[in-house]
Amino acid sequence: MGRPRYGDGIAAALALPPGVDARRRWRSTARARESFLSSATAPTWLRPLIRDSWERSMKYRVNPETKAAPVLLDSDEVAETLRANPLRAAIPILQRLLVEPATDAGVIVALADNDARVLWIEGDNHLLRKAEAIHAVSGSVWTEGLTGTNALGTAHELGALVQIFGSEHFAQPVHAWSCTAAPLRDPATGEICGYVDITGHDEVASPQSALLIRSVIAAVEAELRLKRTERARPVRQARRGPAAYLRILGRDRGQLTVNGQSAELSLRHTELLLLLAVHPDGLSAGELAWKMYEQDAAEVTVRAEVSRLRKAWPTLVAPTSPYRLNVELKTDAADVAESLQRGAYRRALDLYRGPALPRSEAPGVAEHRDHLHEWLRQALLRYAGVDVLLRYARSVPGRDDLEVWQACLERLPNGSRRRAEVEAAVGGLQDTFGFPGDLHRNGLATRRTLPS
Structure with missing residues (x-):
């Protein structure tokens, strides 16, 4: 049986959409939880994601007053597990993009493996000390079956980005906390290999936090892909032919250059090449079908598209599934990502000609496009x-x-002298979107306090 879905896009995961009063939501959800515990029914306004998670927590017989998550790994076991796990490459990125900018914002950042075991945790020192009371520490396990509704455990259950706000937690001792968590995917298989979680006060359940963690996930997955490519490079260079280059930024169709010859591709062929470029270890026909089409598509459709691509460019793609590139294909999007990884933000902006294939509706392409754009935006902002x-x-x-x-x-x-231009732009946008003049939307910087 597949995982439940709650609509498309990031909106379904949001705990505090714009306009929701956090204090009022906290109190009403706390009352709804008490009613659910006594009657097993929830009000219709409660997020379906939360209702279903509470039902699972009850099914798992989680104590709603449980004080802390179990700690199943000691420090030596955590170190050994992390030493053998490719996820260790994520830690410098999490430190740079989440921990260092948020030192004074009152958040803690955790990295967990695919079993929801926390392997690394850092952040605000005061908050880390408080989090020890609920065992938000290295070696703790946060599956729903052990701790009830929480962002890490529920993301583990759903395989998707999740926000849990205050009293939405099943266990009452966790009600003082809010959190956002999202899965990391292995660049070779597409399978979930870990999770990133940010925990703090109610600001970490904001839309800005959801966008932030999604961009950080993109950065980490790009690093994991780069590490894997570096490990495989000697073998790949020995068997592959000349390099090729694909331009996709700000273009409706790709421009492919091979051996100095350039040609415009159809949108479908561009999508195919891009997906294979970001999955250098190959994709099966079924995986390509899932990433190419909004609706479920027969594998025969993908096989036909690959066959047509091979007729036009016979040296590019392997003839059988899993499909992979026979040449090293670089993209202008990858150039932007590499510049961001090096901290060369001016160079990244110079290279960024616009969103990747903006007219493409292929799910895999849309995900790649959104990740790169939000990564660039967050890097520039920070x-x-x-x-x-x-x-x-x-x-x-x-x-x-x-x-x-x-x-x-x-x-x-x-x-x-440039302030006049910028002040005019800010004022115009505030008038257009109806924001108050003193609004300050700066990710995790805004602090609010929940009732204890």
Whole structure:
């Protein structure tokens, strides 16, 4: 039986959509939980994701007053497990993108394996000490079956990004916390290999936190893919032919260059090549079908598309499933990702000509496009100088982004002649979208306090 689905996109995972009063939601959900525990029924306004998780928690016979998660690995076992797990490559990225920027924001960041066992945790020191009371520590296990509804355990159950806000937790001692968690996928198989979780007060259940963790997941998965490619490179170079280059940024169709000859591709052939480029170890016909089409598609459809691509470019793709590239194919999107990994933000923006294949509706392409764009946006917001950030704000993807314009305004000195332009942009966007004049949307920076 497959995992339950709760609609498409990130909206289904949000715990606190814009306009929801956090304090009121906390109290009403706490009352709903008490009613559920006594009657096994939940109000219709409760998120289906939470209702189903509470039902599973009750089915698993989780004590709703359980005080802490079980700690099943000691420090030596955690170190040994992490030493043998490719997930260790994620830690420097999590430190750079989540821990360091959020040191004063009151959050903690955890990395767990595919069994929801916490292998690494860092963040605000005061919050880390408080989290020890619920055993949010290395070696603890946060599956729903052991601890009830929580972002890590519920993401483990659903295989998707999940936010859990305060009193939505099944166990009452965790009600002072909120969290967002999302799965990491193995670049070779597409299977879940771990989870990233951020925990703190109610701001970590905001839409901004969901977008932030999704962009961080993209960065980590790109690093895992790079590490795997580096390990396989000697074998691959020995058997592959000349390199090829595919341009997809800001283009409706790809431009392929092989041996100095360039040609425009159809959208379908571009999608095929891009998906194979980001999965260098190959994809089966079924996996390609899932990533190519919004609806379930027969494998024969994919096989026909690959056959047509091979007729046009016979040296590019292996003839049988799993399909893989016979040449080393580089993309302009990969160039942007590599620049971001190096911290070369100005270079990344120079290379970013726009979203990857903006007209493509292929699920795998859309995921790749969204990840790269949000990774670039978050990197610029957090680390880029004002000149680079202002260039992005003036671009097509940035010109309607209020948070970006506000960040520019904060970084410009008071005497700068550019403040007039930026203030006008901020005011115009606030009027357009109905935001109050003192709104400050800066990811994890805004702090609110929940009732204890």
